[in-house]
Amino acid sequence: MARKITIDPITRLEGHGKIDIFLNDQGNVDRAYFQVPESRGFERFAIGRPAEDMPQITSRICGVCPTAHHMAATRALDDLYKVDPPPAAKKVRELMYNIFFMEDHALHFFFLAGPDFVVGPQAPKAERNILGVLGKVGNEIGLKVIGMRKQWRELMNLVMGKAIHPVFGLPGGISRSITKEDLPRFIKTADESVEFGQFALKLFNDIVLKNPDYMHHITSDTYTHKTYYMGLVDKNNRINFYDGDLRVVGPDGKEYVKFGGRQYLDHMDEHVEPWSYIKFPYLKNIGWKGFEDGADSGIFAVAPLARLNAAESMGTPLAQENYEQYFKICGGKPVHFTLATSWARLIEMLYSAERMKELVADPDIINPDFRTIPTNTPSEGIGVVEAPRGTLIHHYRTDDNGIITKANLIVATQNNAARIAMSVDKAARGLISGGKVDDGILNMVEMAFRAYDPCHGCGTHALPGEMPLVVDIYDRDHNLVRQLRQD
Amino acid sequence: MSKPKVAFYWCASCGGCEEAVVDLAEDILKVVGAVDIVFWPVALDFKREDVEAMADNSLAVAFINGAIRSSEQHEMVELLRRKAGLVVAFGSCAHLGGIPGLANTFRRADLIDEAYHKSLSVTDGNGTEPLEKTEVPEGTLTLPKLWDTVKTLDQVIKVDYYLPGCPPPVNLINGAIGSILKNELPPPGSVLAPDMALCEECERRATKPDKMAQREFLRPHQIKADPEKCLLAQGLLCLGPVTRKGCGAACVKGNMPCTGCMGPTSHVVDFGTKALTAMASLVDSNDDREIAAILDQIADPVGTFYRYSLPASLLHRSYQPEHAKGEK
Numbered sequence: 001m002a003r004k005i006t007i008d009p010i011t012r013l014e015g016h017g018k019i020d021i022f023l024n025d026q027g028n029v030d031r032a033y034f035q036v037p038e039s040r041g042f043e044r045f046a047i048g049r050p051a052e053d054m055p056q057i058t059s060r061i062c063g064v065c066p067t068a069h070h071m072a073a074t075r076a077l078d079d080l081y082k083v084d085p086p087p088a089a090k091k092v093r094e095l096m097y098n099i100f101f102m103e104d105h106a107l108h109f110f111f112l113a114g115p116d117f118v119v120g121p122q123a124p125k126a127e128r129n130i131l132g133v134l135g136k137v138g139n140e141i142g143l144k145v146i147g148m149r150k151q152w153r154e155l156m157n158l159v160m161g162k163a164i165h166p167v168f169g170l171p172g173g174i175s176r177s178i179t180k181e182d183l184p185r186f187i188k189t190a191d192e193s194v195e196f197g198q199f200a201l202k203l204f205n206d207i208v209l210k211n212p213d214y215m216h217h218i219t220s221d222t223y224t225h226k227t228y229y230m231g232l233v234d235k236n237n238r239i240n241f242y243d244g245d246l247r248v249v250g251p252d253g254k255e256y257v258k259f260g261g262r263q264y265l266d267h268m269d270e271h272v273e274p275w276s277y278i279k280f281p282y283l284k285n286i287g288w289k290g291f292e293d294g295a296d297s298g299i300f301a302v303a304p305l306a307r308l309n310a311a312e313s314m315g316t317p318l319a320q321e322n323y324e325q326y327f328k329i330c331g332g333k334p335v336h337f338t339l340a341t342s343w344a345r346l347i348e349m350l351y352s353a354e355r356m357k358e359l360v361a362d363p364d365i366i367n368p369d370f371r372t373i374p375t376n377t378p379s380e381g382i383g384v385v386e387a388p389r390g391t392l393i394h395h396y397r398t399d400d401n402g403i404i405t406k407a408n409l410i411v412a413t414q415n416n417a418a419r420i421a422m423s424v425d426k427a428a429r430g431l432i433s434g435g436k437v438d439d440g441i442l443n444m445v446e447m448a449f450r451a452y453d454p455c456h457g458c459g460t461h462a463l464p465g466e467m468p469l470v471v472d473i474y475d476r477d478h479n480l481v482r483q484l485r486q487d
Numbered sequence: 488m489s490k491p492k493v494a495f496y497w498c499a500s501c502g503g504c505e506e507a508v509v510d511l512a513e514d515i516l517k518v519v520g521a522v523d524i525v526f527w528p529v530a531l532d533f534k535r536e537d538v539e540a541m542a543d544n545s546l547a548v549a550f551i552n553g554a555i556r557s558s559e560q561h562e563m564v565e566l567l568r569r570k571a572g573l574v575v576a577f578g579s580c581a582h583l584g585g586i587p588g589l590a591n592t593f594r595r596a597d598l599i600d601e602a603y604h605k606s607l608s609v610t611d612g613n614g615t616e617p618l619e620k621t622e623v624p625e626g627t628l629t630l631p632k633l634w635d636t637v638k639t640l641d642q643v644i645k646v647d648y649y650l651p652g653c654p655p656p657v658n659l660i661n662g663a664i665g666s667i668l669k670n671e672l673p674p675p676g677s678v679l680a681p682d683m684a685l686c687e688e689c690e691r692r693a694t695k696p697d698k699m700a701q702r703e704f705l706r707p708h709q710i711k712a713d714p715e716k717c718l719l720a721q722g723l724l725c726l727g728p729v730t731r732k733g734c735g736a737a738c739v740k741g742n743m744p745c746t747g748c749m750g751p752t753s754h755v756v757d758f759g760t761k762a763l764t765a766m767a768s769l770v771d772s773n774d775d776r777e778i779a780a781i782l783d784q785i786a787d788p789v790g791t792f793y794r795y796s797l798p799a800s801l802l803h804r805s806y807q808p809e810h811a812k813g814e815k
Contacts, residue, residue: 004626014502014529022625030625041598043606045589050786052708056746057790060586063503063654077708107509111530129531131519143513150512161741163510164503164654168741171708176742270609275621275628279602279609288611371711395607402706403786408607455502 003435007442014064014455019445021428027435032428034421034449036278046407051080051378051398054407055169058394061411062455064107066165067100067156068387068412071242072394074169079262080381080396081171081374088367089173094242095186095359096159096168097385098352101241102193103152103163104388105304105349108453109200110145113342116447117208121217122440137203148196151189158182173371180366190357194318197350201322204346209329218339219330222430223448226251226293226336227419228283228300231310232386233258238315239307239351241386247310248283251295253334256283261384264393268410271418280418281410291422299422302390302415303452304344309334314347316354322347338423341451345388378402387412389453413454423448491547491668494526494538495577496567498560499587499637500553504578505529507654514661521668522547535563538570546571548667550650554580554587554798555638559631568644575663575679579653579748581640582678583758584798586653588637591797592789595635639799649678653748653795656734680733682752685745689727689736691717700771704784707743718744719769724791729755729762748795757801759793766792 007019021032042061049057055073059066071093078085085093108114111130115123119132127135134142153163159178160166168174178186208214217223228251232244247258248267259267269284282288282298289297300306308327314320326347327333330340359365383394390412397406413420427448431441497505509530511518518524525546526533549571555561568574579585590598603609603616621628640646650663663679666672673679686692695717705722712718718725718739725744727736731752738745751758766785772778785791793800 020626020628031623033623033628035628035630041590041593041595041602044593044598044601047601048592048787049790050706052706053787053790057586057589057794060501060503060653063501063506066501066503081708111509125532131531146512146515149509153510153512157737159741161743162737164506166741167738167743175707175712176714265607268608269611270606271611272603272609272615272617273621274615274618275623275630277617277630279606281608284610373711374708401786402708406607410608 005437005442007445014062014453017449017454019424019428021432021445023432023435027433029425029429029432032425032445033275034424035276036417043407043409046396046404049404051077051381051396051402051404052171054394054396054404056165056167058409059165061409063164064455065100065104065387065389065412067097067160067163068385068389068392069394070160070166070169071097072383072385072387072392074171074383075243075385076381076383076394076396077169077171078381079383080378080398080402082376083172083372083374085173085372086367086369088177088364089370089372090243091359091362091364092159092174092177092370093169095178095356095365096156096166097242098355098359099152099155099189101352101388102197102349102356103149103156105345105352106145106149106196106200108388109204109342109345109349112453113447113450116443116450117204117214117342121444121447125439125443128443141203144196144199148192151192155186155189158185170371171374175371177368177370178366183360183366186356186360186365190353190360193353193356194350197346197353198318200349201346204343208343217444218337220430222427223338223423223451224336225301225338225419225422225426227297228256228286228295229306229309229334230300230302230391230415231307232384232391233311234315236315237312239311239313239348240315241352243385246384246391248300249310249334251293251334251336253309253332257285261393262382264382264384264395264410268393270410270414276417276421278417279414280421281415282418291418291425293422299418300415301419302386302412303341303388304348305335305338305341305451306390307386308344308347314351316351316358319347319351319354322350338448338451341453345453389413389455390415411455413452416452416454420449420452420454423452490521490523492525492541492545493522494546494549494567494571495524496526496528496549496551496563498551498553498564498581498640499556500578500580500585502529503654504552504580507578507657507660510657511660518664522664535566538566541570543569544572548573548575550575550577551640552577552581552654554584555640555643556587556590556634556636557631558634561643564640564644573647573667574640574644575648575650576640576646577650578655579651579750579795581646582649582651582799583750583796584637584639585795588639588796588798589790589794591637595633637798642798647675648672651678651680651731651749652734656737658735659733678731678750678753680731680749683732684752685727685730685732685734685736685739685749688732689717689739691715691739694720696720699769701766701769701781702771703781704766706786712742714742724766724785726762726792729758729765746794747792750796758796759789759800759802762792763788 005021022030058069115128156163270279271288286298393410395408549567726747727745731749
């Protein structure tokens with residue numbers, strides 16, 4: 001009996017998503033569709049607003065990664081006004097950005113995806129959450145995570161005004177900086193962050209890498225896609241979240257193209273499907289070939305898995321050691337295993353900690369020269385950063401008075417949208433057969449998207465909806481035959 | 488006695504309100520100790536059906552963030568309203584409409600058009616846009632319909648209390664939860680924040696002139712603001728005088744003007760009108776043309792004065808298309 005399974009809405013991610021799985025008469029999966037059911041229209045209501053308000057307005061695309069939108073917008077304003085911020089401004093921005101990365105990556109690992117690893121993918125539903133994680137690893141570790149996150153948030157509040165929806169980015173610099181008196185707190189937190197990064201990787205090593213069942217899932221074909229990978233790199237092809245060029249490697253790991261953010265329209269285009277509000281970016285020069293992997297399909301991935309593949313090294317010593325071990329254990333470069341994203345995320349967290357340490361040791365970090373007042377007439381600006389969830393592009397056109405006339409936003413989760421859709425489809429095909437479906441299996445279908453840490457608030461600049469998960473199973477005549485709940 | 492049951496839920500918002508709850512840090516363990524969180528979709532796997540199965544009024548309180556702009560969200564908040572003794576509108580979007588409310592200066596069709604047809608990076612769209620119903624080879628896929636108009640929470644259900652801010656400051660969240668647990672609540676309809684203007688808690692208060700006399704309004708990128716001096720006195724459009732306090736003047740501490748996310752005090756009907764008249768009254772001229780020229784320096788009056796409150800304002804929709812009138 002053919003039937004449709006609807007998972008609506010999916011859980012433990014930011015924003016709303018829905019999965020429709022179509023089964024054939026044998027109870028095997030014909031196709032699973034991953035849908036994003038909302039849209040907010042930031043591109044439209046940006047029009048008529050002053051460009052300098054964009055870092056604050058677009059941060060409301062996402063309150064989970066507001067700093068990413070704030071920073072992409074701020075860098076687009078530098079470009080818009082053709083103003084080069086003083087070194088102190090660039091370094092403080094990069095410092096705050098790396099603190100934000102740690103906080104965001106920690107949130108994802110411990111609160112959102114972590115329960116699947118730490119508590120287990122088939123654990124009772126009521127335990128697959130942060131409280132379950134605390135139960136498993138103990139309150140001491142829980143308080144350590146909470147305490148570290150609190151320190152990061154306090155430093156963000158101090159410099160950026162607010163950690164959620166920062167205010168400090170301006171064309172040509174920042175509104176306030178770091179004082180000599182503030183510095184000892186930054187140094188202390190940087191040291192503790194490096195320790196914390198190592199601690200999180202050890203936890204992952206003990207719980208996941210030493211568990212053959214988890215490693216079997218991570219490396220299984222069910223969670224594997226061979227696509228292109230994109231990420232920002234510096235001049236030496238080392239990872240960088242704040243600045244650099246976009247490097248794309250092919251499914252074979254070799255460089256396909258490298259370009260500056262201002263050239264994004266030469267290399268990227270977006271495909272629209274009528275069944276989802278999210279758009280599907282692809283590599284323009286290869287083209288949209290449908291939801292297919294391989295070198296002939298323009299689909300690419302972003303975020304930690306992609307960034308590690310796209311870069312040639314991490315650029316900091318401890319992260320580099322872990323990077324090498326990661327590729328060794330995963331069987332060489334590039335790594336195509338979607339679930340390895342969680343490991344890559346923790347390696348990035350350690351990189352950010354080490355980068356924080358380097359930046360707070362730089363004398364420029366407390367240099368009071370942190371603003372250049374723009375004097376050029378604005379016309380067009382493009383800003384590219386790596387959000388925790390991947391490459392983020394803000395592109396504005398303005399009139400001579402700096403009022404927005406056109407805004408284009410390509411957001412991290414959008415860039416991953418096609419691969420996420422494929423991952424959910426493939427996981428459903430790999431995990432469901434003969435009509436056998438239960439809560440654990442469905443959670444493992446959800447793990448296929450959760451690895452990407454998708455943010456549909458961002459992806460569609462959308463109105464996130466409700467999160468509960470219920471699966472209704474209908475027969476071919478749309479009669480409800482069974483209901484499954486994760487409760 | 489069992490612990491009071493609490494729900495957190497999000498509608499049209501960015502997730503910042505959820506982050507603000509996480510930012511309670513170790514205090515969240517106290518909250519978990521004092522109440523049973525029975526619904527918090529971003530972090531816990533409890534489902535809509537669990538809420539449906541609850542007896543009416545069995546939830547002590549539902550904290551709802553985000554504006555309302557789809558029937559799906561409308562259904563969910565009506566459900567939570569039935570189940571909860573108290574509903575708290577949590578954050579600017581639920582309270583006043585928030586930044587998503589800026590969409591109310593445009594029609595839904597305009598938003599769709601810009602994103603799917605006129606986007607610089609959609610060159611092969613062939614006119615495709617998301618549809619409520621799509622036939623695919625395997626069956627039918629559906630998407631919810633979005634309303635044309637963004638609404639505040641109290642425009643669709645009865646709201647008992649409001650927690651202002653984008654997002655609400657952590658100390659106010661803690662205070663609200665504390666007053667609910669101790670049953671020390673102010674009269675229904677109250678905003679759970681101090682009822683005084685932001686200037687009152689601003690560290691630069693002493694530098695605010697007794698009588699402002701504005702010859703020009705500056706945009707933040709045009710000056711390097713003095714970090715000690717009143718921003719309004721420096722010519723920046725700081726909305727501190729008309730905004731409710733409670734955030735510790737966080738943006739001003741960041742050396743940027745207050746943009747009004749905490750909304751007005753209880754004495755004000757329409758935040759944007761109040762803000763606009765307050766700023767206009769500062770203009771130091773008696774000549775009509777000169778006054779107009781000075782006010783023309785305010786580049787975006789709607790986005791400046793109604794940044795978080797357009798859906799709650801008297802101007803909440805410039806044009807109500809026929810088909811949107813039936814939307815609640």
